[in-house]
Amino acid sequence: IMCFRVVDETMEAKAQTIQAQEFSRRITSVFSYVSHEYRNLYMCADYGLQTLEEEIPKLCPHLEEDVNLITHSHKCIAEMFNDVLDYQSVECGEFKYPMHILDVERFLKDINIYMTGLARKFDHVRVVTDVDEAFKRHFDLLGSERHLYQAVTNILSNAFKYNSKTDGIVRFIVNVVEHVNNVCTVCFQITDVGAGIPEDQHEMVFRPYKRLSTSQDRMGTGLGMPLSKHFIENGHKGSICIKPNTIDGKGSIFEITIPSQCIQKTPTPTSSTGNTKKMWETDFIEFVADVL
Numbered sequence: 001i002m003c004f005r006v007v008d009e010t011m012e013a014k015a016q017t018i019q020a021q022e023f024s025r026r027i028t029s030v031f032s033y034v035s036h037e038y039r040n041l042y043m044c045a046d047y048g049l050q051t052l053e054e055e056i057p058k059l060c061p062h063l064e065e066d067v068n069l070i071t072h073s074h075k076c077i078a079e080m081f082n083d084v085l086d087y088q089s090v091e092c093g094e095f096k097y098p099m100h101i102l103d104v105e106r107f108l109k110d111i112n113i114y115m116t117g118l119a120r121k122f123d124h125v126r127v128v129t130d131v132d133e134a135f136k137r138h139f140d141l142l143g144s145e146r147h148l149y150q151a152v153t154n155i156l157s158n159a160f161k162y163n164s165k166t167d168g169i170v171r172f173i174v175n176v177v178e179h180v181n182n183v184c185t186v187c188f189q190i191t192d193v194g195a196g197i198p199e200d201q202h203e204m205v206f207r208p209y210k211r212l213s214t215s216q217d218r219m220g221t222g223l224g225m226p227l228s229k230h231f232i233e234n235g236h237k238g239s240i241c242i243k244p245n246t247i248d249g250k251g252s253i254f255e256i257t258i259p260s261q262c263i264q265k266t267p268t269p270t271s272s273t274g275n276t277k278k279m280w281e282t283d284f285i286e287f288v289a290d291v292l
Contacts, residue, residue, distance in 0.1 A: 018274070049074055086223075090230050097144040097235040104139055107149065108174070114153050115172065118160045125160055125168035135176045141186065142261040147235050152188060153229040155254045158224070159192040169193045170250060185259045192253040202242045232256055 049071050056067045089095040108131060117125050159170045171191040178185040197205060204210050206229045209222040232238045238258035245251035 030264050045074060082218065084223075086227055090227070095230070095234075097231075099142055099144055102141045102143045102145045102148070104141055105136055107141075107145060108136055110149060111156075112174070113158060115170075118156065118170075122160045122163070122168065124166060125170055127173045128169060129173070129181040130171070131174040132176055135184075135186070137213065139176075139184070139259075143258070144231070144235050147231040148258075151231040151240075151256065152190070154228045155190045155256075159190050159194075162194040163192045163251070164180070164194060169251075171247065176255060182261055183259060185257060188256040188258075189253055191245050191247060191251060191253045192234060193245065193248045196244060196250060197242055197252050199244075206240075207244060244247065 049067075052067050053071060057064050086095070110178055112129075115129075119125065156170070156172070160168070163170065169192070171189070173187075173189040173191075175189075176184050177187045207222075207223050208226045211222040216257050229240050232240045236258045238256060240254065240256050243253040243255060245253050248254075
């Protein structure tokens with residue numbers, strides 16, 4: 001009797017597994033169709049919004065603020081939808097990381113541009129950067145540029161959003177913490193001076209669809225940080241963690257550590273003489289001045 005009961009339970013469990021897999025396949029098929037159609041509609045709407053952004057200030061200045069709000073919401077919806085698509089791929093085990101040589105200087109310049117945009121929007125937040133100059137100028141990394149960029153900018157975006165409402169500070173620090181032969185360990189630190197995250201909630205930050213803030217002005221799916229964690233740990237075999245901000249005495253530090261093959265660049269001859277080294281803080285200030 002016991003044998004028959006075990007066989008029955010095994011067969012029932014197998015049937016339930018097959019049924020669940022079939023249901024998942026159907027959901028994935030429907031979602032793929034919807035995502036394809038959504039992209040087509042999004043591109044049409046995006047083209048129309050670009051035209052409105054160009055023409056409304058000239059024709060109807062009083063509607064410019066409304067158009068900006070529509071455009072912002074349009075971009076937020078696209079970001080949320082892309083997060084859902086990415087997470088679906090992660091859950092299905094279909095996510096791919098195209099690894100290639102990543103130009104560190106260009107990558108950091110792209111991060112710089114992103115921070116400039118955030119600094120213009122959150123003008124009460126001061127940006128402080130400290131990047132290992134030798135690493136920036138003389139090394140390339142082996143990695144997936146798009147996914148590393150997304151992980152870093154996800155955290156930067158949160159650092160600006162959840163900062164102090166009056167005198168915010170965001171610190172972006174990049175160091176090579178270890179360099180043995182052709183393998184180096186790179187550390188990205190992003191700090192804020194907001195309310196901070198209690199230690200017992202650190203794990204929750206990386207759970208799908210979980211958001212610590214329920215404020216209505218914080219749009220999102222709660223997938224940004226789980227995806228960042230997956231990009232770093234699964235894509236780059238690194239780690240991501242949260243620490244209290246001991247530099248400023250309040251807020252949080254998000255630390256990304258990535259072990260990677262380091263490719264030293266061939267020095268480029270230059271006609272200039274003297275010391276050409278510049279601190280990245282100066283670069284950032286000059287860049288913002290040019291943009292503004």
